[in-house]
Amino acid sequence: MTGAGSGIGRSVALALAGAGWSVAVAGRRTGPLEETAAAAGQGADVLPVRADVSAPGDVTTLFETVRERYGRLDLLFNNAGTFGPAGVPLEDIAYEEWRQVVDVNLTGAFLCAQGAFRVMKEQDPQGGRIINNGSISAHVPRPNSIAYTATKHAMTGLTKSLSLDGRPYRIACGQIDIGNAATDMTARMRTGILQANGQLAVEPVMDAADVARTVLHMAELPLEANVQFATVMATAMPYIGRG
Template sequence: MNAVVRIAVVTGAGSGIGRSVALELARTGQNAALSSSATPTWAVALAGRRSETLEETAALIRAARPDADVLCVPTDVTDPEAVTALFSAVRERHGRLDLLFNNAGTFGPGGVRFEDLPYSAWRKVVDTNLTGAFLCAQAAFRQMKEQAPQGGRIINNGSISAHAPRPNSAPYTATKHALTGLTKSLSLDGRPYSIACGQIDIGNAATDMTSAMRSGVLQANGELAPEPMMDVGDVARTVRHMAELPLAANVQFATVLATNMPFIGRG
């Protein structure tokens, strides 16, 4: 059987959740929306600020599947021109786009009280987590609307902070709540064009960014306490499930978290 290739863009692909999702898609991704007479695979475009970490992700993908189609595009998602260049590169190489995993983000400064938070720190988190997600979603939306066959899927990386905050996390929490609104708007506005949009809210996936949680993280009662973690591969498999659905079906919101972490009953 001839392989049918679907095209994905993963932002923040140089590490953590983005890297794990890119590996999962490229290694094992299949799209249930396609005819059973074909064997689909994923070609993945990796976006992130640092070219060296993108190349590391690409090398891991090729080690797992030597014939994988991987494109590395260094991208600052806060820069409209860089985002335009990213999606132009994907269109020039593949001619279409089937999936955007809108993943790039930052926690912002840790341990800074709200009243002491610098404006520059607020802007950096908002520009990356919210404006960057908007710019990427808009570029993907335009391409999915214009291509034939029309349509595609956008999956936004939210957080359990889209539901409940941690102490001293106003910028991160505010952007993740706003991302939920963006997800809902995209779901509505995408209906006429077969563009589905969902959000995955993740809690305590084991990555370099969350490693400090193993030794202790500030709780709502002011104590420092270690928190349970889950394998980041469990997140990647959840994203792949969302991506594999036919466009007539959508996981609107999915929450995947370490079972025993303090989320239900937080505070």
């Protein structure tokens, strides 16, 4: 599981560990990963692995570590992501800022899926499951969010290609599109965020644990069944009718 040091990643890691899964939690900072492992409690098998998903060498080491520790890989939750510069008009976005969002959200997801494919194809019994963290922004954008929105739309294409390419190897791939889970990334929604009509509005949020329960359901299906796309959102958020 990537991006497991906080927010949705931590909530999902705790849900999986609580259900008896052995979980490798990855992220750029060791401290938050160790906090996630500690929060799982004694008896839980949670392995912190420092890895930057945008660095191919880190991703290779991550999957080698998982295979050495557990002998196989049954689930990848491609969760790591960054929003990028908030509220910046597209003409003012620096190339480096654009590149960072693409490298983490899209290239990082690809690299991790590639690593998972290599393990899942070779193991016996063959197969496994990949769940990609999309977003409501995989469907509709927010104002001034071009980098994030572009990568999340691309995530949908990645999910579909992984699903097709994984069929011969019993590798299932689905996507969960999340709207307004209460995390550090969404903190500004509780104080007022720009809407399509130019006004600021406070938006409702939901507990990240509600997302975790959905991911757990997707993860525990037999490989003969797959949730291809699921949308989990704060009920009253301005998504239906956004704009």
